[in-house]
Amino acid sequence: MRKSWLLPCLIAGLWLAAPAAEAAQDEGPLLAERCGSCHQTTSGNGLTRIDEQRKTPEAWDMTLVRMVQFHGVELSDDERARLVKHLADRQGLAPSETDGFRYILERQPGVIESPPDAELATLCARCHSYARIALQRRTEDEWRKLAHFHLGQFPTAEYQALGRDRNWWEIASEQAPGQLAELFPLKSEAWDRWQQRPAAALAGDWRFVGHHPGRGGYHGTMTLAATGDDRYDLKLQLTYDDGETASGQGAGILYTGYEWRGRSEVGSTTSLQVMALAEDGTTMTGRSFLADQDAVGGQLTMTRLDASPQILAVTPGYVRAGEGRKLAIQGVGLAGDVDLGPGVTVDNVLSADDQTIVVHVQAAADAALGGRSVKVGTIAADQALVVYDRIDRLSVEPPYTIARVGGAGGAVPPVAAQFEAIAWQNGADGAPGTADDLRIGALPARWSTDNFDATAVALKDAAHAGSMQAGGLFMPSGAGPNPARPFETNNAGNLKVLAAVDDAGREVTGEGQLIVTVQRWNDPPIR
């Protein structure tokens, strides 16, 4: 059996440490040596196939792994890392070409894709995400060769559901390549322009704010030290909103001039960062998640400490009319008075420096409901604070997701699911679920699960599929048959995810759905 993307080697290629080099290495000779025996030199002095496509570092890594697994190419970890860097830098995507599809790189859980072209999605996105396709750029001929690879490698594709109901092969090889080349062409103005950019230099201090579902916000400082060729060592200090502090270290690489892939060790926890550097080079946005549980993680933003003054986060981003509470404002270059608009007054500044201001505020009973700006001196953050006077409903995020059984002696560990309870107030129309609803924010909730439907009741899914922990983390049960279940079935299940909070003595509840299913034996960097 060929090796596959088991979790332990997950995305490892992008974080593999490569020897530090002073300047950008030209890996052309290595490419020619390792690839040239099958990929002929072209008239433009490139290599066939390899030259005709552009893609993300993750996608290049997947192709390299396929060359190793299917075609017997020998690559050391070091060579693999160097080639990913070389290819992603020279044949990557412009930042704008990844817009709308970064969730797949960030490994966001529970994303339900909404591909613009439903026909193409049915043809191509039943085994993997549509984002895998939308994050590549190829000539028509290359899109066609990719179709040949698919059926050549997976001959049953045209027999499977959604393959056999159409002339899958004829459409995939004759119609789709032209359509794909139009949607996702090799040549683009955005890429031409991006290649003219000056090199990014990330060394220095970065201020970051992040959100970890189930735990809340955190903020801190990361210091990057260049080790050569877009590689950096990192050190970080962080403070959770609950007051706990920690420090850690790690390393990262910048691919294609903007694709940051960082890795940090804080205590015994390894986290990965998948971030995009904005064009002005001062801000990175993306997601951080646990290296061994990528469903557990959240949004992360970083700004250079010497960037122009700005507010990065206000936590929590809500206050109840008629009540007082503590608020923290995180940013860079903070100076001046805090102004929260009419009806919300600062009655005590608890601490203040240029990065963090902690205040105690009082919201008047008649303060205007809704989002409002937060101002510090001359700078402002729009819609950074919500005033509400009642929680009308809770939503569970993600509303629908999956967890996977695992462990129990098997090779694949369980895949957890992390939920958050989001509080809402109905807008002026008094009706839930309409455009004027007010999103208050994430609240700590009481969590539980129940059987989703009659089948789940009969099979006692809620009792077997796993357990919900405080903070909304669902841990699935062990893999394999369970003698306590009918048909000795495994611990799969279909569950309601229930969240409850108290709002002025009333219990408000919300519901999501969780499918607990079997292991994923093959978990590539781009699903």
Added chain:
Amino acid sequence: MRRITLACTALALAMTVAPALAKDYLLTGAKPDKLVLIDAKARKVEQVFTVPDAGTGIFTITPAPDGRTAYVILNQWESVAGIDLTTGQQVFRADLSSAGERVKATFAMDISPDGKELFVIESPVKLLPDQYQVQPARIAVFDTSAGIGAKPVRVLPAPRRTAVLMAAKDGSKLYALSWDIYVLDPKTGAELGRHPLRTWQRANFSAPDVLDVWPQWDATGIFSTPYYTARTDLDASNPDAFKTGLATLDLASGEFQTVDFESTSAIIFSSAINPARPTEAYGVYTTLSKIDRAKGSLLQRIELDHTYYTVNVASDGSELYVGGTMDDVGIYDTATFERLGEIAIPGGADQVLASLRLIQR
């Protein structure tokens, strides 16, 4: 008691070649390389043959008409082996792939009624140094006496995604279940006609979904497959919006029929028809269904203890056998659906996608 036994023995001696006394045997495959011959009425495994170079397992099984040899697709679909069912020797072998071309025999295979020619579907791909090139699907025709290292004597064009090949009883036609059932000339591959499935013209019905890779017509000479269709004039929430039916093709007469028999309430993987009561068909997956294909109705349905992909019927129609997937063949009374017993596959090996065939000898 004793007298009856004697009488029977006498009869048997008098009619040594009588087909009436031939016994039913089942053939199935088991991981990774076993071909299993079962004495059906005795409820026992008669012989287990080890097939050389089987790869991960055995898929489609095609017995020769005389029941002495069985041809199996194996080796990740890249080879066909013929096994002598008395000696266990490999008497035929065709390795389909070559240096520049990888060839997969995707499910479909049948043998001519005279046992002389084997028809194998091929899905080829050219392996160039830096790219793959998918080739048109084709049918390789082998001379069954070609032995080890057999090469095709003819190569016929074939519809893509052919999942079942069926030789007409008189050998004049070859049927290919693809989107429709194509009627092919076994000499040239020329299309002689089509029995419509995807191209059927039924007002207010969607094209049916068919995935059948199961040759289970041994006792009747009638191929059958479940299909699923949707009423385009009904809302999807209407319980009658989805229909399950049975398509049948009589390999002797060429008669083709479709009949809806229920509003879809169970998944059926494969089906077989009762030789004694030919209006009765059985469908299998997590349940066992009895279908009246004359009236278009569901007569009975029971839960099975686990998933079975395959079903075949005894030549006297009294009992049926469910197999595939796991490591047993279950036996049910066709009249009552009472479970009569089971036969364990030696070593607990799974049958997975292996065919379940019935031979007599």
